[in-house]
Amino acid sequence: MEKRVTFKGWLLPLLLVAPQLAVTAVFFFYPAGQAVWQSLFIPDPFGLRSQFVGLGNFEFLLGDSYYRASFVTTAVFSSLVTLVSMGAALCLAVLADRLIKGASTYRTLLIWPYAVAPAVAGVLWLFMFNTRVGVISWYLGLLGYDWNHVLNEGEAMGLVVVASAWGRVSYNFLFFLAGLQSIPRSVIEAAAIDGARFWTRFRTIVFPLLSPTTFFLLVVNIVYAFFETFGVIHTITSGGPQQATTILVYKVFADGFVGQDLGSSAAQSVILLIVVGTLTIIQFKYIERKVHY
Amino acid sequence: MATVTLTNIRKSFGPNEVIHGVDLDVANGEFIVIVGPSGCGKSTLLRMVAGLETVTTGELRIGGERVNEKEPMDRNIAMVFQNYALYPHMSVFDNMAYGLRIAKTPKAEIAERVANAAKLLQLETFLARKPRELSGGQRQRVAMGRAIVREPDVFLFDEPLSNLDAKLRVQMRLEIKALQRKLGVTSLYVTHDQVEAMTLADRMVVMNAGDVEQIGAPLEVYERPASLFAAQFIGSPSMNVLRGTAAGALVTLANGAVIEAAVDAKGPVIVGIRPEHLAPDPQGPIALDTTMSEPLGWNTLVHGTMGGTDSELVASLAGVHRESELQGTMRFSVAASLTHLFDAASGRRLGG
Numbered sequence: 001m002e003k004r005v006t007f008k009g010w011l012l013p014l015l016l017v018a019p020q021l022a023v024t025a026v027f028f029f030y031p032a033g034q035a036v037w038q039s040l041f042i043p044d045p046f047g048l049r050s051q052f053v054g055l056g057n058f059e060f061l062l063g064d065s066y067y068r069a070s071f072v073t074t075a076v077f078s079s080l081v082t083l084v085s086m087g088a089a090l091c092l093a094v095l096a097d098r099l100i101k102g103a104s105t106y107r108t109l110l111i112w113p114y115a116v117a118p119a120v121a122g123v124l125w126l127f128m129f130n131t132r133v134g135v136i137s138w139y140l141g142l143l144g145y146d147w148n149h150v151l152n153e154g155e156a157m158g159l160v161v162v163a164s165a166w167g168r169v170s171y172n173f174l175f176f177l178a179g180l181q182s183i184p185r186s187v188i189e190a191a192a193i194d195g196a197r198f199w200t201r202f203r204t205i206v207f208p209l210l211s212p213t214t215f216f217l218l219v220v221n222i223v224y225a226f227f228e229t230f231g232v233i234h235t236i237t238s239g240g241p242q243q244a245t246t247i248l249v250y251k252v253f254a255d256g257f258v259g260q261d262l263g264s265s266a267a268q269s270v271i272l273l274i275v276v277g278t279l280t281i282i283q284f285k286y287i288e289r290k291v292h293y
Numbered sequence: 294m295a296t297v298t299l300t301n302i303r304k305s306f307g308p309n310e311v312i313h314g315v316d317l318d319v320a321n322g323e324f325i326v327i328v329g330p331s332g333c334g335k336s337t338l339l340r341m342v343a344g345l346e347t348v349t350t351g352e353l354r355i356g357g358e359r360v361n362e363k364e365p366m367d368r369n370i371a372m373v374f375q376n377y378a379l380y381p382h383m384s385v386f387d388n389m390a391y392g393l394r395i396a397k398t399p400k401a402e403i404a405e406r407v408a409n410a411a412k413l414l415q416l417e418t419f420l421a422r423k424p425r426e427l428s429g430g431q432r433q434r435v436a437m438g439r440a441i442v443r444e445p446d447v448f449l450f451d452e453p454l455s456n457l458d459a460k461l462r463v464q465m466r467l468e469i470k471a472l473q474r475k476l477g478v479t480s481l482y483v484t485h486d487q488v489e490a491m492t493l494a495d496r497m498v499v500m501n502a503g504d505v506e507q508i509g510a511p512l513e514v515y516e517r518p519a520s521l522f523a524a525q526f527i528g529s530p531s532m533n534v535l536r537g538t539a540a541g542a543l544v545t546l547a548n549g550a551v552i553e554a555a556v557d558a559k560g561p562v563i564v565g566i567r568p569e570h571l572a573p574d575p576q577g578p579i580a581l582d583t584t585m586s587e588p589l590g591w592n593t594l595v596h597g598t599m600g601g602t603d604s605e606l607v608a609s610l611a612g613v614h615r616e617s618e619l620q621g622t623m624r625f626s627v628a629a630s631l632t633h634l635f636d637a638a639s640g641r642r643l644g645g
Contacts, residue, residue, distance in 0.1 A: 184376060196391075
């Protein structure tokens with residue numbers, strides 16, 4: 001039964017939602033409005049005067065080959081992060097679901113990486129793969145592989161993807177495990193009796209029944225890869241080499257705070273906002289429809 | 294179709310043994326109902342036959358072949374679960390066709406077999422629907438359809454009717470019986486409901502705390518229960534049990550009343566008398582101090598205690614009786630042939 005609370009008058013309900021509205025206004029609407037406003041100007045490098053240029057900043061960006069390259073980088077990066085973190089989490093969840101002894105220890109250990117801040121995680125991975133003192137790059141050297149993510153674009157991308165996905169596996173794992181455990185045991189048993197072996201059962205029964213969870217995680221992980229991976233990229237590669245790991249959100253920082261081009265930076269923020277907003281709307285409108293059974 | 298043979302089947306979970314050695318021979322096409330209270334191990338036994346639980350010791354044969362080590366899918370069985378266990382994201386057709394598709398049955402044959410099963414179960418108009426769009430009874434039918442289309446050697450039913458309302462349960466009970474007669478497939482059916490056991494079974498297995506109390510045809514169990522447990526579990530309302538002392542064919546009850554039993558015995562015994570076998574008789578030896586009555590229409594239950602004692606006694610009178618007739622102390626007699634004697638210590642039946 002649905003419970004609806006009804007209020008007399010509007011003062012109390014307004015008061016109750018006011019804190020949330022205030023937070024949203026101060027930390028979201030105000031900066032977003034500022035960004036939109038700033039994207040229409042070009043300030044001088046000292047921030048003393050700014051000149052109104054209309055949509056000039058946007059026009060410039062769309063013609064800029066570096067900016068278009070950053071779009072491609074972001075698409076590759078976020079797809080890989082989502083795929084790796086969700087794939088790994090699903091495998092671990094399937095294994096944990098079959099576990100009887102020590103299940104809680106295993107789960108606790110898997111949740112730990114989630115508590116590590118992205119920047120710290122970045123430093124952690126950086127040390128392991130450091131071209132001079134890194135443990136893993138040293139062993140790779142012994143095997144005859146010369147690891148150098150400072151120079152090699154593919155290796156740099158690989159490293160930031162793994163470092164970003166690593167902390168995310170815990171979060172995805174929790175949701176996948178909960179999803180798996182909500183599938184009635186008897187449905188799996190019925191499929192086993194019907195002749196389906198493990199992989200067939202997974203493909204035809206388990207995975208379709210997990211689809212609401214998978215969909216939810218897909219949206220959350222893409223948004224994560226777009227925005228929250230900044231710390232990882234900043235600590236490991238700073239967007240390099242040759243801008244190979246400069247995703248859109250990193251370019252906003254690089255152009256605005258390092259390059260001091262605040263107008264372009266603001267325009268990029270606006271574009272990013274529109275891209276993620278559109279992506280979310282598309283996902284909810286078209287993909288969600290297919291996952292319900 | 295196949296025979297099923299259980300030889301000294303035992304099951305332990307860790308150090309706890311939950312099934313203490315079950316022997317059962319199921320003939321080809323026979324309908325066996327395993328009945329007992331919850332926690333008696335009946336579902337575990339069925340799941341062992343299905344291959345969903347391992348057999349700790351003992352041997353399980355289906356169609357003469359040892360299947361202890363075989364996976365569920367290699368035993369050629371079909372199971373109907375208590376919660377139906379339908380695949381929620383598939384249509385009724387796909388649910389029924391699932392097993393056939395995995396077995397790589399040709400498409401035309403799948404369509405034909407599903408159509409036949411749907412016709413048999415009156416599901417033809419629901420084939421395109423999803424399970425959530427069906428009523429409880431229809432879901433139950435789909436679960437049975439899924440079992441039928443695979444043409445298995447053995448049907449296994451795990452309390453298939455307990456999620457249905459009372460009226461539907463009676464209807465589905467009849468349908469299951471008719472279906473099993475028609476298909477002639479060997480069936481094992483687990484239930485805690487003694488009415489289902491009585492009506493469905495060719496033979497029933499009465500289980501209690503991991504032990505088999507009795508295996509026999511329903512009326513055999515009703516007329517000649519092998520133990521006090523079987524006597525009280527089968528039959529509704531439950532059989533009256535009265536402590537007494539036997540000397541020859543006469544038993545002296547706790548309040549001094551003497552009744553005649555069907556067999557000779559000596560020493561402390563337990564007398565079992567079914568409520569429906571207590572006949573009103575002003576000169577009868579058994580006194581009932583009434584406390585309550587329940588009119589059911591076709592009969593009337595009179596509850597109370599045996600005169601002068603606190604042991605509970607129930608009598609079932611045929612037809613309608615007004616509460617005003619059922620006051621104070623009533624007297625009953627019982628035919629010697631309808632009494633049951635059990636050993637006071639072991640609870641096993643005495644005599645033939």
